[in-house]
Amino acid sequence: MNNPKHFFLTGAFWVIAVTGSAGAMAAPALVKEKQCDTCHRFASGPAEKEQYGPDLFFAGDKFQEKWLENFLQHPEAIRPAGHTRDPGFLKGQRRTEPHPVLNSQEARQMTDYLMSLKTLKESPPLNLPALSKGARVRVKILFERDYSCIACHQSYNLAGLPRGGVSGPSLLDAGNRLRPEWVYQWLKNPKAFATQGRMPLYRFDEETLKQLTQYIMSHTKDDPGQ
Numbered sequence: 001m002n003n004p005k006h007f008f009l010t011g012a013f014w015v016i017a018v019t020g021s022a023g024a025m026a027a028p029a030l031v032k033e034k035q036c037d038t039c040h041r042f043a044s045g046p047a048e049k050e051q052y053g054p055d056l057f058f059a060g061d062k063f064q065e066k067w068l069e070n071f072l073q074h075p076e077a078i079r080p081a082g083h084t085r086d087p088g089f090l091k092g093q094r095r096t097e098p099h100p101v102l103n104s105q106e107a108r109q110m111t112d113y114l115m116s117l118k119t120l121k122e123s124p125p126l127n128l129p130a131l132s133k134g135a136r137v138r139v140k141i142l143f144e145r146d147y148s149c150i151a152c153h154q155s156y157n158l159a160g161l162p163r164g165g166v167s168g169p170s171l172l173d174a175g176n177r178l179r180p181e182w183v184y185q186w187l188k189n190p191k192a193f194a195t196q197g198r199m200p201l202y203r204f205d206e207e208t209l210k211q212l213t214q215y216i217m218s219h220t221k222d223d224p225g226q
């Protein structure tokens with residue numbers, strides 16, 4: 001350390017390395033301007049007392065980019081009965097104002113930011129094999145009867161029509177909206193994402209986990225008859 005030049009260079013390198021390893025890019029001014037952070041959390045930590053919208057600090061793990069960019073310009077209801085974390089949810093006094101809408105340029109910038117927010121250390125691509133007809137029937141029975149997922153989630157019946165409960169997020173467009181890697185992790189350990197989640201905890205074996213993930217990912221609005 002008796003060489004001041006050496007000290008300076010080491011210091012500069014350290015600063016760059018730390019900035020680089022911070023991962024997510026800085027929140028765009030747009031988050032503050034549109035007050036997204038009054039309803040959503042963009043970083044993990046203790047849950048706020050009042051939180052009207054779903055957590056977004058793992059948006060990059062959870063969403064498909066194309067869906068996200070489109071949603072920010074054309075928001076649609078995913079939880080038709082409201083978000084369970086809204087303090088007014090159980091009292092029937094939830095906030096019902098329309099979701100903010102971004103223009104295409106803002107949506108592009110916000111999508112880049114949201115896709116940079118990740119909590120999964122690794123998320124290698126899950127190469128799920130297509131479900132055979134027999135496996136599909138078995139998983140549908142699990143989803144509807146054995147585990148009653150359908151009591152809380154919208155899904156499709158055999159005629160391709162929506163059916164199911166609304167206390168959980170709709171899965172009608174899950175195949176366009178969610179990343180299979182995230183769905184798999186969510187089903188394995190929802191506590192990794194939601195500390196106060198309202199979904200029951202299940203213990204699936206590896207094959208069932210993969211088949212349920214594949215089943216959920218086969219739900220899309222473009223092909224409801226699946």
Ligand code: HEC
Binds near residue numbers: 037040052053076100
């Ligand atoms: C007044 C509160 C409020 C504000 C402000 C708000 N949101 Fe939301 N947001 C919500 C609620 C509630 C939902 C859930 C809607 C649903 O599921 O039907 C939601 C859903 C979302 C979703 C989908 C999340 C998921 O898990 O399905 C994204 C992405 C999102 N908002 C981004 C944003 C961004 C970006 C901003 C700022 C431009 C913003 N929101 C501002 C309340 C808000």
Ligand code: HEC
Binds near residue numbers: 150202
């Ligand atoms: C008692 C109601 C209930 C049951 C039963 C239930 N869920 Fe959920 N589920 C929820 C709620 C509520 C959430 C939202 C999580 C949160 O924010 O706490 C959720 C979230 C999810 C998500 C993430 C969706 C998103 O957009 O965030 C998936 C996928 C899912 N559930 C699949 C399943 C499957 C598969 C089953 C059956 C094995 C199941 N759920 C059973 C209530 C339920």
